[in-house]
Each structure stands twice: as structure tokens, then as C-alpha cells.
Amino acid sequence: MAATxxxxxxxxxxxxxxSSAQSPEIKCGPNGTFLVSSGIPDLDKxxxxxxxxxxxxxxxxxxxxxxxxxxxxxxxxQGLVHKQPxxxxxxxxxxxxxxxxxxxxxxxKDDKSRSHDAEQEKGLRIAWQYKKYFGENQSNLDGQxxxxxxxxxxxxxxxEFSNEFDLRRPLDRHFYTGQHVDCISTKDLPNIAALxxxxxxxxxxxxxxxATVACTGRIAIQSLCAPQCESxxxxxxxxxxxxxxxxxxxxxxxxxxxxxxxxxxxxxxxKRWQHLADxxxxxxxxxxxxxxxxxxxTGYQDIVGFLNIHRVPRINTxxxxxxxxxxxxxxLQKRRYLVLECLNQAPVDGSSGxxxxxxxxxxxxxSKSGSLDF
Amino acid sequence: xADSISRTIRDGAxxxxxxxxxxxxxxxxxxxxxxxxxxxxxxxxxLILAGKSQSRGLVVxxxxxxxxxxxxxxxxxxxxxxxxxxxxxxxxCYTDPLGWKHQxxxxxxxxxxxxxxxxxxxxxxxxxxxxxxILELGSGLVGQGKVRFSVAIDSVTEMLxxxxxxxxAALISDLRSHDQISSIFWLLHSDIHDVxxxxxxxxxxxxxxxxxxxxxxSDGLSGDLGNLSLLEQNFRRGKFHVxxxxxxxxxxxxxxxxHMEESGIKFTSVTVEDGLVSQGLVPKVLFNLELSEKEKLxxxxxVLPFEHQxxxxxIQIYDGRRSLAPESMGEVSADTSQSNTEECSNxxxxxxxxxxxxxxxxxxxxxxxxDLDI
Numbered sequence: 001m002a003a004t005x006x007x008x009x010x011x012x013x014x015x016x017x018x019s020s021a022q023s024p025e026i027k028c029g030p031n032g033t034f035l036v037s038s039g040i041p042d043l044d045k046x047x048x049x050x051x052x053x054x055x056x057x058x059x060x061x062x063x064x065x066x067x068x069x070x071x072x073x074x075x076x077x078q079g080l081v082h083k084q085p086x087x088x089x090x091x092x093x094x095x096x097x098x099x100x101x102x103x104x105x106x107x108x109k110d111d112k113s114r115s116h117d118a119e120q121e122k123g124l125r126i127a128w129q130y131k132k133y134f135g136e137n138q139s140n141l142d143g144q145x146x147x148x149x150x151x152x153x154x155x156x157x158x159x160e161f162s163n164e165f166d167l168r169r170p171l172d173r174h175f176y177t178g179q180h181v182d183c184i185s186t187k188d189l190p191n192i193a194a195l196x197x198x199x200x201x202x203x204x205x206x207x208x209x210x211a212t213v214a215c216t217g218r219i220a221i222q223s224l225c226a227p228q229c230e231s232x233x234x235x236x237x238x239x240x241x242x243x244x245x246x247x248x249x250x251x252x253x254x255x256x257x258x259x260x261x262x263x264x265x266x267x268x269x270x271k272r273w274q275h276l277a278d279x280x281x282x283x284x285x286x287x288x289x290x291x292x293x294x295x296x297x298t299g300y301q302d303i304v305g306f307l308n309i310h311r312v313p314r315i316n317t318x319x320x321x322x323x324x325x326x327x328x329x330x331x332l333q334k335r336r337y338l339v340l341e342c343l344n345q346a347p348v349d350g351s352s353g354x355x356x357x358x359x360x361x362x363x364x365x366x367s368k369s370g371s372l373d374f
Numbered sequence: 375x376a377d378s379i380s381r382t383i384r385d386g387a388x389x390x391x392x393x394x395x396x397x398x399x400x401x402x403x404x405x406x407x408x409x410x411x412x413x414x415x416x417x418x419x420x421l422i423l424a425g426k427s428q429s430r431g432l433v434v435x436x437x438x439x440x441x442x443x444x445x446x447x448x449x450x451x452x453x454x455x456x457x458x459x460x461x462x463x464x465x466x467c468y469t470d471p472l473g474w475k476h477q478x479x480x481x482x483x484x485x486x487x488x489x490x491x492x493x494x495x496x497x498x499x500x501x502x503x504x505x506x507x508i509l510e511l512g513s514g515l516v517g518q519g520k521v522r523f524s525v526a527i528d529s530v531t532e533m534l535x536x537x538x539x540x541x542x543a544a545l546i547s548d549l550r551s552h553d554q555i556s557s558i559f560w561l562l563h564s565d566i567h568d569v570x571x572x573x574x575x576x577x578x579x580x581x582x583x584x585x586x587x588x589x590x591x592s593d594g595l596s597g598d599l600g601n602l603s604l605l606e607q608n609f610r611r612g613k614f615h616v617x618x619x620x621x622x623x624x625x626x627x628x629x630x631x632x633h634m635e636e637s638g639i640k641f642t643s644v645t646v647e648d649g650l651v652s653q654g655l656v657p658k659v660l661f662n663l664e665l666s667e668k669e670k671l672x673x674x675x676x677v678l679p680f681e682h683q684x685x686x687x688x689i690q691i692y693d694g695r696r697s698l699a700p701e702s703m704g705e706v707s708a709d710t711s712q713s714n715t716e717e718c719s720n721x722x723x724x725x726x727x728x729x730x731x732x733x734x735x736x737x738x739x740x741x742x743x744x745d746l747d748i
Contacts, residue, residue, distance in 0.1 A: 093551070232540060
């Protein structure tokens with residue numbers, strides 16, 4: 001429950017109308033920002049609760065693996081589930097067809113992963129003077145086997161802020177057949193101006209000065225300079241497109257995510273694009289059946305790739321974010337649920353961020369690597 | 375492992391997915407890419423004829439060799455070309471790519487000779503026409519409907535002479551997403567092109583096979599004449615390195631060796647693996663609490679400065695004035711100063727032990743109580 005504390009100073013912020021925290025899809029973040037979910041609860045947690053409104057997320061693709069599609073899918077599904085308008089651009093000829101492959105939120109009975117903790121609590125012996133705190137808040141404990149943590153982690157009581165998505169179940173049609181979903185194919189566009197116009201007109205519905213805005217907009221641009229697009233040669237134009245998109249998004253109640261294959265952009269432009277991002281992540285493929293990696297990492301069999309977080313959005317603040325771990329492993333639990341975890345290596349890198357006993361394969365080994373949590 | 379390639383091409387595309395695509399690339403140091411291409415071609419053809427593969431027909435877009443060459447080659451490889459009309463079409467972009475001979479024939483300078491059998495294509499700059507012709511020929515072979523065919527592009531390098539990269543990439547991605555294409559493969563001479571071209575084509579391919587030379591020296595002229603025969607022999611051999619992008623997002627890397635013979639190219643497997651790939655992916659950790667085998671052996675060899683060594687020898691009381699291990703190379707300094715920097719270890723571990731009792735001067739005459747001034 002993120003209740004906004006009313007400030008009694010003379011400075012009053014121009015809060016957007018949707019900020020009354022009535023709607024579950026937006027929650028209040030630090031420094032006066034509002035957060036929306038990226039569709040991946042683990043990623044939200046790492047980014048500090050979610051993606052701030054008005055930020056531009058850029059994902060550097062690995063040309064050998066389609067992991068950026070996992071991120072995009074979850075992002076788009078989350079927006080559609082919350083009935084947020086979506087603009088999707090992709091280099092394929094039929095982007096609308098992709099909407100049929102978006103994942104649907106998993107039903108609660110499938111989602112056993114987070115409830116394991118509750119059963120584990122019963123096995124814990126709790127020191128007597130703390131029992132009174134633990135009485136009715138059993139479900140809020142984060143339990144690691146054999147250890148007692150005296151931290152409360154506020155479970156997302158707003159279950160609806162962020163959903164777990166089941167990648168095997170496609171989204172119901174009624175979510176994406178509607179006026180609020182717009183698709184563009186970037187393949188045959190002669191230059192980037194057409195895309196820029198569409199984005200600007202889409203974002204004009206979400207201007208912050210307008211008091212009647214009811215919801216957040218999401219923009220998802222896939223593979224911005226894919227080689228089959230005509231405009232991929234025009235690097236300066238694309239740079240100015242990204243810059244104008246960033247500034248328009250910043251002054252709108254919207255979030256934009258752009259994925260681009262970093263190996264196909266020249267190095268200098270790649271650096272420039274990276275600097276424009278508010279939130280920069282990159283995905284990486286891992287070799288298959290690699291014995292070295294299997295020795296280094298526990299749970300190697302389930303990992304499909306790595307996610308590196310290069311920059312966390314820091315709007316309205318100068319304080320840098322120091323992450324516990326910048327490399328997360330991408331796992332598909334039961335081939336359905338996307339899970340991001342810190343790497344379990346020997347020795348542990350000081351983070352306690354490994355998922356709360358979710359993945360069975362590394363729970364046995366994590367006791368060996370021994371996280372030192374007191 | 376060349377078999378894995380054939381198998382992937384044989385299995386073809388799944389519903390709703392892109393068709394698997396293969397890039398074969400070589401360099402002047404080991405220019406056997408075309409032999410690999412023809413090898414894959416003959417394998418694909420025999421699988422098509424035997425009915426074992428998903429595709430029922432093959433369209434070869436021939437830029438660098440004439441159609442008759444291909445028919446002869448297939449005959450030599452034991453593929454039945456008598457019925458070639460039914461399953462293979464060769465698009466002749468070799469004889470008259472830009473239509474010059476046609477123009478000269480029209481103006482009466484050259485006698486016109488009709489090309490036999492294969493379809494002559496005279497307008498290589500028009501990529502749309504090429505694409506529609508490929509699709510037309512293919513569906514001419516397999517009919518309309520669910521049946522698929524494969525496409526082989528002789529040399530994308532030649533194609534890129536006439537058409538810019540974005541159009542070639544658009545052609546390939548269109549073909550990949552077409553319902554009737556089962557698989558597509560092409561040859562590229564990577565050292566002629568910019569890095570950007572190579573990476574773009576690799577981005578579009580599910581398998582990348584590169585032909586590399588055995589000796590790593592990039593300067594082919596550096597070998598001395600005495601070794602000429604060895605050089606020549608090594609030239610006919612090389613490394614065949616393939617990267618497969620698997621569906622789950624992992625990359626399988628395989629290595630083989632090949633050598634050229636009269637009858638064609640032969641592949642042999644190689645057992646040496648290198649484990650250097652994983653080093654760059656996993657973040658560096660602070661400590662290494664694991665010992666390698668070598669380190670364990672060294673540790674076992676270190677003589678510990680206990681007086682009871684536990685190996686049945688007579689107990690030797692250490693009196694601090696002789697060096698502990700008489701065979702050690704360094705000298706223990708006679709004075710009990712703390713510097714032990716003159717010790718040099720001969721590769722093994724060494725423990726320098728100064729007993730605490732060494733610090734006491736033996737039988738000092740001074741009475742420590744004399745300092746008290748009472």
C-alpha cells in the first residue's frame with residue numbers, strides 16, 4: 001500500500017491526474033515518480049519497483065538469441081492486461097500477428113512459486129520475543145531454509161500491479177482487439193519520419209498538462225535498426241528520432257521501450273544511443289552444453305541467457321542506484337514463466353537476491369554457496 | 375556436424391516460425407566456402423529426392439556458376455538429375471545478369487542463343503522481381519498449398535554487387551517468413567564486405583558456418599620456403615566452425631576439421647575444446663575459494679613447520695637457528711628480524727615460521743622490574 005504522504009511544504013508538485021493511486025497499475029515510487037510494471041516482477045524489483053513514467057527503456061539485443069522478445073512480450077502483455085493503450089512497431093510485415101503470441105497472466109493456482117515460503121515458515125523456529133510480530137504476518141516472511149531473517153518484505157498486496165505471465169497461454173483476443181492498440185511495420189518505411197509522426201501523435205493523448213488523461217500509454221519498438229528496414233542506414237536520423245521520442249515521452253504519462261541489435265549499429269552510434277536511454281539493459285545468449293559454465297554456475301541447465309542491467313532509471317534524483325547484482329540469469333520456469341535471478345556462483349557475490357526458493361534446481365546448491373545474511 | 379546442418383535444413387520450418395537459414399562464410403585464407411555450399415546442396419537434394427525432408431523442391435539462385443555446372447555436379451554426386459524438372463529449378467543469374475547480351479543480341483551484334491532449360495534472369499538490380507520469380511518457380515515445383523520448398527543462393531556476395539544490403543536483407547527476411555519456404559541457405563565471402571554486412575546476414579541466419587584456415591597467421595606470405603609443402607598441405611585443410619541458434623535461445627557451438635579431396639570436401643570431428651568462451655560472460659568474482667588440481671598438489675607438498683610431522687620420523691625440535699627445510703633455496707636470516715623477503719619459493723608453497731620464543735633474548739641480565747621507580 002503505497003500511501004502518499006502529504007507534504008506540508010509550500011512546494012507542490014504538479015501531479016498527474018492518474019496519480020490518486022486508485023488505479024492499481026501505477027504505484028508511487030521514490031522522488032515523486034510514478035511507476036508502472038514491466039511485466040516481469042523480478043525486473044521490477046531490481047529497477048526499484050517498476051519503470052518510472054516518462055522514461056525510455058532501451059534493450060540491447062544479442063543477435064544470437066531472441067531474449068529481447070521475452071522482455072517485450074511481458075511488457076506489452078502487462079500493458080494490455082491493464083487496458084493501457086499500446087503502440088507497437090516491428091520490422092515484420094504483419095505486426096498485428098505478433099499480438100496473438102503475447103502471454104496471458106497466469107492463473108493463481110498455477111502460480112505456486114511464491115507460496116512455497118508459507119510452507120517453509122512452519123519449519124522455522126522463531127526466537128520467542130519476535131513471535132508477536134510474526135503472528136498474523138506469516139505470509140509476509142521471506143524464509144530461507146535454516147535461517148531466520150528479521151526483515152519484512154512487503155508482499156505486493158496489489159497483486160494487480162504486476163502479473164506473472166504464462167508464456168504458453170496466449171492472451172485473450174479481447175485484450176488487443178480494440179482501438180487502443182496500434183501497430184506499425186517499420187520494414188517498408190522509406191525513412192524514420194513516418195514512425196516519428198506516429199509516435200508523436202500517439203503520445204499527444206497522454207500529455208501531462210491535460211487533466212483528463214485516465215491511463216498510461218506504452219510504446220514498444222522492436223529491433224529499431226534491423227537490416228531489412230530501409231532506414232537502418234540513416235544513423236543520424238535514427239539518433240534524432242530517439243532523442244525526440246525520449247523528450248516526448250518524458251513529458252507524457254507514458255513509457256517507451258526500444259530494442260535494437262547493438263552489433264549492427266556502428267560503435268559510435270551505439271554509444272550515443274546508449275547514452276540516451278533512461279534505463280539500459282542488454283541480453284546475452286549463452287553457449288549450449290558448455291562444461292565450463294556448468295561448473296561455474298549452479299542451475300545452468302535452466303538458464304537460457306543473461307540479462308545485464310547497465311543503467312537504472314533515476315528521475316528527479318542525483319543519487320545513483322547501486323544494484324546488488326547487475327547480471328541476472330534468465331530462466332524459464334517450467335518453460336512458462338520468466339524468472340530473473342542473480343547468478344549463483346561459487347563464491348556468492350554478496351547478494352541475497354536469489355529468488356525466494358523458487359527454483360528447485362539451485363536451492364540445493366545455494367546452501368553450499370551460503371549467503372551470509374544476518 | 376555438417377550432418378547437423380543437413381538435419382536442420384531437412385527438418386525445415388515449424389508453423390508460425392521463421393524458416394531456418396544458414397550462412398556459409400569463408401575468407402581468402404581458406405576459400406572453400408563454395409565447396410561447403412555444394413556439399414550442403416547435394417545433401418539437401420538427396421534428402422528431397424528421397425522424400426525425407428520437409429521441403430519438396432529446391433530453387434537455386436545461381437550467380438557465380440552456370441546452371442549446367444550445378445546439374446553436372448549433382449550428377450557426379452550421385453543425385454538423379456534425370457527428373458530434375460520436378461524438384462529443382464535453377465535461376466540463372468550468371469549468364470546475363472544485367473541483360474547486356476540480350477541488348478547486344480537485339481541490336482544484332484551478338485548472335486542470340488537461347489539458354490537451355492534453366493530460367494534466365496536478366497535484371498538482377500530488381501530485387502522485387504527476383505523475389506517474385508523465386509516464389510513463382512518454387513510454387514511451380516511444389517504447387518500451391520502447404521508444401522514447402524528450399525532456396526539456395528549461390529553467392530550473396532555477387533548479389534550485393536548490384537543491390538544494397540537493406541534490400542538483400544529484406545529479401546531474405548521476406549523469404550524466411552513466407553509460408554512456403556522450408557529453409558534457405560547462402561554463401562558469403564566475408565572478407566570482401568564490411569563487417570556490417572556480415573553481421574547483418576548473421577543476424578538473419580539461424581546457423582552460421584565459417585570456414586577458417588588451420589594456421590592462424592593472417593599473412594599468407596609469411597611462411598618460409600622450406601615449409602612450402604607443409605603450407606600447401608595445410609591449405610587444403612581447415613577448420614569448420616558452426617554456431618547454431620537454438621529455439622530456447624542458447625547457442626550451440628561446434629567445431630570440425632575438413633580437408634579437400636578430389637571428390638569433394640570431407641569433414642572429420644575434432645576433439646579439442648576450448649573453454650574460453652565462458653570467461654567473458656560471467657562477471658568476475660572477488661575470491662576464488664576453489665583450488666585447481668595443480669594447486670592442490672602444491673598444497674600437499676608444502677612441509678608444515680610442526681615439530682611432529684606425523685610420519686614416524688624422529689621428533690626434531692626446532693631451535694630457531696637453523697633453516698627448517700634444509701633443501702629450501704632461500705636462507706633464513708639469522709637475526710630475528712621480520713623481513714623474510716629474501717625467501718624465494720621455487721614454485722612450491724613455503725611456510726616460513728618464526729617461533730615466538732625466538733624473540734626473547736636468552737638469559738637477559740636485566741631485571742625488568744628495574745624500570746619501576748618506586
